[in-house]
Every structure is written in C-alpha cells, then in structure tokens.
Amino acid sequence: MPTTDYLVSIGLEVHVQLKTQSKMFCSCPVRFGEAPNTLVCPICLGLPGALPKLNAGAIEMTVLAGQLLGCSTPEVVKWDRKNYFYADMPKNYQLSQYDLPLCLGGEVPLYELAYPKDAQKSIVHPGKVVRLTRIHLEEDVAKSTHHATYTLVDFNRSGTALMEIVSEPELESAEETVAYLNSLRQILVYSGVSDADMEKGQLRCDVNVSVRPKGQEKLGTKIELKNLNSISAVRRALNYEIDRQIGEVEAGRPIQQATWRWNDEVGQTEPMRSKEDAHDYRYFPEPDLLPVRTAPFVERARAIRPELPHEKVARFEASYQISHYDASVLAADRALADWFEQAVQGSTAPKKVANWVINNLLAELNARSIGIADCPVSPTTLAALVELVESGKVSNNQGKEIFALLFERPQDSPEVIAKELGFEPADSSEIEAIIDEVIASNAGPVAEVMGGNEKAANFLVGQVMKRSKGKANPKQVTEMILLRLRPS
Amino acid sequence: MDIRHIARLARIELNSEEILRYQTQIDQLIQYVEKLTELDLDDIHPTSHAVEIFDVMRPDEARDGALSLEEVLMNSPSVTQEQFRLPKVVE
Numbered sequence: 001m002p003t004t005d006y007l008v009s010i011g012l013e014v015h016v017q018l019k020t021q022s023k024m025f026c027s028c029p030v031r032f033g034e035a036p037n038t039l040v041c042p043i044c045l046g047l048p049g050a051l052p053k054l055n056a057g058a059i060e061m062t063v064l065a066g067q068l069l070g071c072s073t074p075e076v077v078k079w080d081r082k083n084y085f086y087a088d089m090p091k092n093y094q095l096s097q098y099d100l101p102l103c104l105g106g107e108v109p110l111y112e113l114a115y116p117k118d119a120q121k122s123i124v125h126p127g128k129v130v131r132l133t134r135i136h137l138e139e140d141v142a143k144s145t146h147h148a149t150y151t152l153v154d155f156n157r158s159g160t161a162l163m164e165i166v167s168e169p170e171l172e173s174a175e176e177t178v179a180y181l182n183s184l185r186q187i188l189v190y191s192g193v194s195d196a197d198m199e200k201g202q203l204r205c206d207v208n209v210s211v212r213p214k215g216q217e218k219l220g221t222k223i224e225l226k227n228l229n230s231i232s233a234v235r236r237a238l239n240y241e242i243d244r245q246i247g248e249v250e251a252g253r254p255i256q257q258a259t260w261r262w263n264d265e266v267g268q269t270e271p272m273r274s275k276e277d278a279h280d281y282r283y284f285p286e287p288d289l290l291p292v293r294t295a296p297f298v299e300r301a302r303a304i305r306p307e308l309p310h311e312k313v314a315r316f317e318a319s320y321q322i323s324h325y326d327a328s329v330l331a332a333d334r335a336l337a338d339w340f341e342q343a344v345q346g347s348t349a350p351k352k353v354a355n356w357v358i359n360n361l362l363a364e365l366n367a368r369s370i371g372i373a374d375c376p377v378s379p380t381t382l383a384a385l386v387e388l389v390e391s392g393k394v395s396n397n398q399g400k401e402i403f404a405l406l407f408e409r410p411q412d413s414p415e416v417i418a419k420e421l422g423f424e425p426a427d428s429s430e431i432e433a434i435i436d437e438v439i440a441s442n443a444g445p446v447a448e449v450m451g452g453n454e455k456a457a458n459f460l461v462g463q464v465m466k467r468s469k470g471k472a473n474p475k476q477v478t479e480m481i482l483l484r485l486r487p488s
Numbered sequence: 489m490d491i492r493h494i495a496r497l498a499r500i501e502l503n504s505e506e507i508l509r510y511q512t513q514i515d516q517l518i519q520y521v522e523k524l525t526e527l528d529l530d531d532i533h534p535t536s537h538a539v540e541i542f543d544v545m546r547p548d549e550a551r552d553g554a555l556s557l558e559e560v561l562m563n564s565p566s567v568t569q570e571q572f573r574l575p576k577v578v579e
C-alpha cells in the first residue's frame with residue numbers, strides 16, 4: 001500500500017519550565033548558567049528527612065496556563081509520588097500529580113504561521129484544534145552529563161517547577177506537530193509563565209507516534225520518541241519514524257511498543273528499551289504535602305488572563321483594517337504586537353504603519369540580527385515617519401532612506417533627517433511653474449490624460465521630477481497634474 | 489501480589505528462602521487490610537490525608553541555600569568539576 005493509505009496518530013508530552021523565582025518544593029532560586037550544585041538545599045538534593053514546601057506562585061502560573069488553553073481545574077488537587085530509580089532523582093520518587101492534576105481537558109489551536117514555512121501553503125486541516133488530556137505540575141530532575149566512562153550530575157535544575165502538558169493523539173503529521181509546538185509555545189510565552197525556549201531546555205517533548213491502515217479504527221501500536229532537542233529535530237524524527245513504521249507494517253512485521261531514541265547526527269531513530277522494562281511507578285499520595293483548594297487560583301487567573309494570539313489577530317483585523325495575514329505576523333510575537341500598537345496610537349493610517357512594520361522594520365531587524373526589544377527606533381518615531389510619507393511631504397522611497405538613517409540616529413526626528421537629505425518639498429509655486437512648462441511641451445501625453453488615461457500622467461510626472469532635479473514629491477506632482485488635466 | 493516483582497521494583501535481592509517468607513507475610517498483610525472490603529464504603533470519598541487541612545503553601549520567594557559546596561558534595565562517592573560523579577548511566 002502507498003504511504004497515503006496509512007493514518008498517522010501523534011500525541012505529545014511537553015514539559016515546560018515555569019518562570020518562578022524559586023523552585024517547586026523549596027526556596028532555592030531558579031537561575032540558569034550558575035556554577036554546578038550552588039542552587040541547592042536538602043529538599044532539592046533529596047536528602048532523607050527533608051520536607052517539601054509547595055510554591056503557590058507555580059500553582060498560580062499553571063492555572064493561568066490552563067485558563068488560556070481552555071482547561072478545567074478540579075476543586076481540590078494534590079501531589080503524588082511517582083516511584084522510580086534514576087541518578088537524577090536521588091530520593092527515588094518524583095513529586096508529581098496523578099489523579100487530581102491542576103488542569104484537565106483544554107485545547108491548542110494550530111496557527112497557520114506556526115507551521116513550517118514550506119508547509120504553510122498546503123495545510124491539510126486549516127483551523128485545526130488539538131485537544132489536551134491534562135496538565136500537571138511536578139518537579140524537574142537534576143541534569144546529567146554523560147561522558148565516555150562516567151556521568152556527572154548537577155542539581156541546580158533539580159526541583160524547578162515543571163508543567164507537563166499531555167495532548168490527545170490527534171496530530172496527523174510531522175508538520176502539524178511542529179505547528180502544535182509553535183502555537184503552544186506562543187501561548188505560553190504570551191501568558192508570561194515560561195520562556196519556553198527549546199534550545200535552553202525550558203521546553204522539552206516526548207512524542208508518541210503510531211500508524212494504521214486507513215479504515216482501521218483502533219490506533220496502531222505506538223512508539224515513544226525521545227531525545228528531540230529542537231523543533232526541526234521533531235519534524236525530522238517524525239518523518240523518519242512514520243516512514244519506518246509504515247515500512248515495517250508493509251513488510252508484515254508488527255510494531256512492538258517501545259521507546260526509541262532520535263539520533264540527530266545520523267538522522268535515524270534507534271531502539272532504547274522495550275515494553276518489558278516499562279515502568280511501574282506505583283503512584284501514591286505524597287504524605288508530606290496537603291491538598292490545595294483551587295478556587296482562589298482560578299478566580300485570580302481569570303482576572304489577569306491576557307489576550308491570546310488569535311484573539312489579538314481578530315482585534316487587529318477589526319480595529320486597524322489590516323489583513324488576517326498581516327495581523328498574524330504582528331501578533332506572532334507579543335513584544336512586536338505591543339510595539340505596533342504603540343506606533344499606531346493616534347495614527348491616521350494604521351494600515352500603512354502595519355506595512356512599514358512588516359516590510360521595513362522586520363527586514364531591518366533581521367538584517368541586524370536583533371529582536372524588537374533591541375530596536376533603536378521608537379514606535380512614535382516610525383509613526384511620525386509614516387505621517388510624513390502619507391502627507392505627501394516625502395515620497396515612499398525617500399521615506400525608506402530616512403528610515404535606514406533612523407537606525408543610526410534614533411534620537412533624530414524624521415523631519416530633521418528629511419530636511420538634511422534635501423527631501424523638503426520645493427516651493428509649490430516653483431513646481432506649478434515646472435508643471436506648466438511640461439504640460440505646454442508634451443501635447444501627446446497631455447491629450448491622453450485628458451482622454452481618461454491616467455497612466456499617461458506618469459510620463460509627465462517623470463518630466464517634472466527631472467526638471468525639479470528630484471526635489472519635487474512624485475505623489476504630490478501626480479495629484480497636481482491630475483487635478484489640472486483630469487476630465488471633469 | 490508477586491513478591492519477586494515488588495522486590496525487583498525496589499531493587500532488593502531476595503534468595504528463594506526469603507521469597508517464600510516474605511510472600512507469606514505480605515499475603516497475610518493484604519488479607520488483613522482486605523477486611524475493609526467487607527464494609528459498605530459506597531458513600532465514603534477516598535481521602536489522601538486523614539486530617540482536613542488544606543492549602544499549606546509558601547509564596548514564590550527565592551532564598552539562597554544554606555549549604556556550602558563541600559556539604560552538598562560530601563555524600564558523593566566521587567566528585568569531578570563540582571559535580572556528583574557516577575558510573576556511566578546508560579539511557
């Protein structure tokens with residue numbers, strides 16, 4: 001059977017580090033890049049007899065994330081011990097949540113711009129929404145570094161508040177999975193609960209994937225993929241694994257449930273452990289922590305809930321009459337969206353401001369490899385420049401020249417730079433005189449314009465520009481010529 | 489309840505004599521607790537704690553740990569680059 005005769009089901013477990021000040025069960029600071037084992041105490045080292053203390057801030061952030069993702073929250077939640085042996089968890093259990101997690105249900109909308117660029121033109125299910133199973137709040141483990149003959153363990157990360165976001169197996173391709181991760185990331189960053197940077201390990205994911213012939217209702221046997229360290233690795237690993245599984249089924253070899261590891265250097269998946277070693281975690285309630293009533297957290301989260309990316313897109317379209325695509329580009333980054341909204345404040349041409357931000361500002365930032373946070377030009381300066389262009393005082397191309405200079409001299413106003421560059425509009429009586437000359441000496445084109453062919457005016461404008469030595473503003477000249485020649 | 493499975497999960501090595509002994513003891517314990525199933529518990533909600541206390545939390549405020557690096561690493565069998573050094577852990 002060809003590949004297209006198979007259905008693919010992908011579900012994700014995404015771990016997200018919360019941006020709290022302190023760890024989940026102790027007051028040790030959460031910071032990156034510190035000397036090893038300097039941000040630790042008996043609790044996060046898992047020393048015998050140390051008692052955990054719940055971080056209310058982490059609960060608040062998780063409930064907020066849940067509200068943004070449309071989850072419900074049980075009235076009472078609790079924590080449980082998940083028992084296993086591993087060097088990064090020396091007390092031999094991880095504090096997690098089993099049957100009463102902070103969030104249940106919920107969903108992640110797959111934003112168009114969250115798909116890989118090359119896949120945005122061929123989205124199979126536009127507007128797709130992926131359901132979540134749950135989100136629970138647990139502790140991160142220590143960081144192990146594996147060397148040739150030994151392993152080193154640093155406990156600075158141990159105990160960091162970690163949300164585990166579990167999706168239903170509703171994703172149907174590697175591209176949808178990329179869109180899911182990017183959309184989820186965008187929402188989490190918007191809410192301020194995490195920076196969710198995969199390269200920094202603030203967002204990590206395990207992927208479950210299975211295939212089955214079309215028409216079969218029961219899901220195929222799933223393989224869990226690990227060691228996916230970037231979004232592009234997730235895409236590569238899934239495309240490889242989907243092909244591999246279909247190949248196995250085609251060859252009549254049934255898939256055995258197991259955990260496989262993505263080897264990014266070689267570009268293939270490799271078996272790690274089979275089902276016989278599957279963990280038996282023997283969850284039981286943590287006796288050292290008391291249950292928490294969630295009503296005050298839910299109430300507070302509702303009060304501080306920020307606007308979501310897709311809600312912002314809809315508002316931008318309605319308030320500023322910009323296209324869905326433009327609104328999506330602006331809303332993709334909350335800081336960029338805020339910058340745009342400052343620039344557009346009091347502007348008479350919000351659509352033009354949007355164009356300048358998307359076409360010129362982003363290109364300039366890109367060229368300089370800086371983010372919007374480091375943009376030297378202020379939103380009000382861009383707004384002033386757009387007004388200058390829109391009022392016809394300088395042409396669009398002249399505006400671009402001014403814009404480029406503004407990056408070197410962000411303190412100067414666009415008007416000052418325009419004057420320096422000699423973009424000041426010539427005295428209009430002078431230009432009127434030039435237009436008179438041009439009309440008198442170009443009977444042919446003049447007749448055409450008078451006959452209704454406005455395009456013929458371009459030639460006349462060119463002549464005026466030439467005689468004014470570029471001092472005139474083409475937009476203004478066009479208007480003046482048409483005013484004189486347009487059939488009434 | 490398979491004593492060998494539990495022993496393996498707990499990383500405890502048992503000889504055949506111990507397996508017999510503990511299996512008998514565990515079975516007796518479970519039988520004892522199973523007496524509870526003779527009661528009608530339909531209207532009783534499961535509880536994770538015997539006391540009705542909720543919401544014991546701390547605010548999200550960071551404090552540097554009180555341990556010196558020496559104290560942190562004193563239980564480590566071996567130390568390299570200020571980290572706990574272990575035999576290679578194979579994933």
Ligand SMILES: [Zn+2]
Nearest residue numbers: 026028041044
């Ligand atoms: Zn600690």
